[in-house]
Amino acid sequence: MPKIVYDGSNDPRTFKDVIGSTIISLLDNDPDVIYVDADLMSTIGTYKYHQEHPDRAINVGVSEANMMGVAGGLAAAGFKPIAHTFGPFASRRSYDQVFLSAGYAHNDITVIGTDPGVCAAFNGGTHMPFEDVALYRAIPTATIFDVTDTVMLEDILRQAVNLPGVKYIRVGRKSAAKVYDTGSRFQVGQAVKLRDGKDISIISAGIMVHEALQAAETLAKEGIEADVLDMFTIKPLDESALLESAHKTRAVLAAENHSKNGGLYAAVCETLSRELPTRANFVAVDDEYGEVGPQDYLQERYGLTADAIVARARELVNNKK
Amino acid sequence: MTADIKQLEAFATRIRIGSLEAIKARGFGHVGGSLSIADTLAVLYGAVMRIDPQNPRWPERDKLVCSKGHAGPAIYATLGLKGFFPYEEIKTLNQPGTNFPSHCDRLKTPGVDMTTGSLGQGTSLAAGMALGDRLRGRDSRMFLIVGDGELNEGQPWESFMFMSAQKLDNITVLIDWNKKQLDGYVSDINDPHDFKKKFEAFGFHTQQVNGNSVGEVYHAVMAADEVRGMPRAIVLDTIKGAGVKEVEDTFSNHSMAAAAEVFDGWINSLTNKLSPLEGEVSHA
Numbered sequence: 001m002p003k004i005v006y007d008g009s010n011d012p013r014t015f016k017d018v019i020g021s022t023i024i025s026l027l028d029n030d031p032d033v034i035y036v037d038a039d040l041m042s043t044i045g046t047y048k049y050h051q052e053h054p055d056r057a058i059n060v061g062v063s064e065a066n067m068m069g070v071a072g073g074l075a076a077a078g079f080k081p082i083a084h085t086f087g088p089f090a091s092r093r094s095y096d097q098v099f100l101s102a103g104y105a106h107n108d109i110t111v112i113g114t115d116p117g118v119c120a121a122f123n124g125g126t127h128m129p130f131e132d133v134a135l136y137r138a139i140p141t142a143t144i145f146d147v148t149d150t151v152m153l154e155d156i157l158r159q160a161v162n163l164p165g166v167k168y169i170r171v172g173r174k175s176a177a178k179v180y181d182t183g184s185r186f187q188v189g190q191a192v193k194l195r196d197g198k199d200i201s202i203i204s205a206g207i208m209v210h211e212a213l214q215a216a217e218t219l220a221k222e223g224i225e226a227d228v229l230d231m232f233t234i235k236p237l238d239e240s241a242l243l244e245s246a247h248k249t250r251a252v253l254a255a256e257n258h259s260k261n262g263g264l265y266a267a268v269c270e271t272l273s274r275e276l277p278t279r280a281n282f283v284a285v286d287d288e289y290g291e292v293g294p295q296d297y298l299q300e301r302y303g304l305t306a307d308a309i310v311a312r313a314r315e316l317v318n319n320k321k
Numbered sequence: 322m323t324a325d326i327k328q329l330e331a332f333a334t335r336i337r338i339g340s341l342e343a344i345k346a347r348g349f350g351h352v353g354g355s356l357s358i359a360d361t362l363a364v365l366y367g368a369v370m371r372i373d374p375q376n377p378r379w380p381e382r383d384k385l386v387c388s389k390g391h392a393g394p395a396i397y398a399t400l401g402l403k404g405f406f407p408y409e410e411i412k413t414l415n416q417p418g419t420n421f422p423s424h425c426d427r428l429k430t431p432g433v434d435m436t437t438g439s440l441g442q443g444t445s446l447a448a449g450m451a452l453g454d455r456l457r458g459r460d461s462r463m464f465l466i467v468g469d470g471e472l473n474e475g476q477p478w479e480s481f482m483f484m485s486a487q488k489l490d491n492i493t494v495l496i497d498w499n500k501k502q503l504d505g506y507v508s509d510i511n512d513p514h515d516f517k518k519k520f521e522a523f524g525f526h527t528q529q530v531n532g533n534s535v536g537e538v539y540h541a542v543m544a545a546d547e548v549r550g551m552p553r554a555i556v557l558d559t560i561k562g563a564g565v566k567e568v569e570d571t572f573s574n575h576s577m578a579a580a581a582e583v584f585d586g587w588i589n590s591l592t593n594k595l596s597p598l599e600g601e602v603s604h605a
Contacts, residue, residue, distance in 0.1 A: 034453075058452070060479075060483050061482065061486070063479035063482070065441075066444075066445045066448075066476055066480050066483055067445075069445020069446045069448070069449060069476070069480065070446075070448050070449035070452065070483065072446050073435075073445065073446040073447060073448060073449020073450035073452070074450075074452065075449075076427075076434075076435065076446070076449070076450050077449065077450050077454055077456075077457060078380070078453065078457065079453055081449075096439055096442070097445070100436070100442055101442045101445065101446050105426075105427060105428070105435065105436035106427075106428055107446075
């Protein structure tokens with residue numbers, strides 16, 4: 001079980017450093033692992049390794065569709081490829097290639113899409129995928145992770161390379177709040193219960209886990225006890241954890257750094273409507289495109305904040321009465 | 322290695338017959354592009370590639386990716402004739418539950434080395450497979466067949482840059498320049514200009530030959546095989562529908578539907594060509 005050490009403070013390590021060091025460690029320790037990138041090695045600190053090991057860390061240049069095909073071909077040759085680029089290029093731009101050359105053809109690859117949603121910040125709307133999870137959810141048997149902190153990232157990436165099918169890991173590059181103790185191990189497809197409450201279920205993932213925990217503190221002061229889940233595996237969704245929580249609270253709020261269309265909120269609602277009809281709402285990006293700005297501005301702009309969670313949670317709880 | 326040209330011509334003719342027999346069973350399919358590539362498949366599977374029909378996943382084998390995946394019928398006929406599976410099975414083409422879909426599927430058909438069909442994608446897959454073989458220390462060769470219409474896509478050119486940058490000299494790209502795509506002539510729709518110059522500019526060793534001459538294709542493939550330090554390309558000057566006059570003369574011959582008797586007529590015309598080619602064999 002992951003040990004929770006959350007106190008609201010920032011992780012001393014950046015995701016960028018841990019993405020790079022974990023990829024390199026996997027390459028050094030497993031000759032079957034191979035890494036391909038589309039001219040973004042320097043953004044995760046792997047370029048130097050590529051210069052020293054050009055046959056282990058392969059730069060295909062700015063050609064993401066080609067990269068997914070090359071990764072698929074390497075899988076067919078017996079490797080366990082990791083492919084990295086920014087989230088929009090790992091999803092929208094190369095979708096047909098991931099879907100067919102990897103998924104349909106059973107060439108198992110791990111895709112890392114960095115700077116999902118508002119984490120794209122100063123790269124702006126062109127680089128800001130609010131729909132990457134929706135796209136990957138539509139790939140049969142794909143496994144999707146929205147990563148919370150660097151401890152989780154390390155463990156998930158190590159596990160992902162050995163899982164069958166298409167694996168998609170969305171993760172920022174800056175540091176985030178530290179939630180889990182060093183050495184924590186995670187079960188793929190099993191949500192982590194971060195806080196126990198009876199009044200509302202807050203199902204969160206990625207950077208929204210920190211916002212959810214902050215919101216839960218505020219709500220507690222108002223006498224609303226929130227059940228907080230870290231649903232870091234978005235597919236397959238941990239339906240039993242969701243239903244157990246919803247059964248108890250009868251009100252569900254999904255919080256994600258993604259569009260309300262097709263992501264965590266959608267997955268939660270699909271399960272609830274089928275198994276346990278429950279009033280639910282979202283703290284997610286409404287039907288909108290991205291824009292440029294600092295991440296904190298963008299979180300305010302798109303309503304991805306602890307305050308937004310508190311407000312929606314209050315509504316949901318009041319509607320129960 | 323030398324090849325018996327007459328034998329390869331007979332093999333190509335049998336591939337054409339098999340393609341038509343497979344398509345006939347459904348009554349429609351990708352006739353033109355299956356016939357144009359038959360001679361190349363005969364050369365590769367008849368005289369060049371290191372394969373073991375009893376062990377289709379043998380890692381050390383030579384591999385073929387038919388990125389123009391709609392030439393499935395020609396691939397299936399070739400593999401059936403080589404004994405990868407009972408030949409008669411190709412006649413289940415596109416029937417429910419078949420192992421012989423319109424477009425090549427490595428999970429279904431023994432001997433198909435990669436799944437293709439969404440045009441352009443086979444190129445990057447072939448590049449990754451060839452790179453993987455090199456990194457594994459295998460001396461396997463990769464033969465990548467692309468269509469001329471397919472090269473309207475952008476992805477192949479990304480992959481060609483990559484093959485060249487990686488000096489993948491275990492790859493030979495075979496461009497089926499049959500001049501036509503679904504809607505008409507490639508030169509009218511999105512003129513590719515000169516494929517040979519394009520591939521030269523991309524850093525390939527490049528040849529251009531009559532792609533419907535097994536002799537010319539064989540010699541070009543063998544010459545390409547000697548090239549080191551760069552990927553190889555062979556522009557195959559072909560006729561869409563090659564080998565069946567009526568198909569060659571049909572403007573829209575990418576996908577064709579015809580009555581069983583019409584297919585039989587085409588098949589008979591090809592069968593008639595077989596006896597002079599296989600005469601010595603049948604007299605032996």
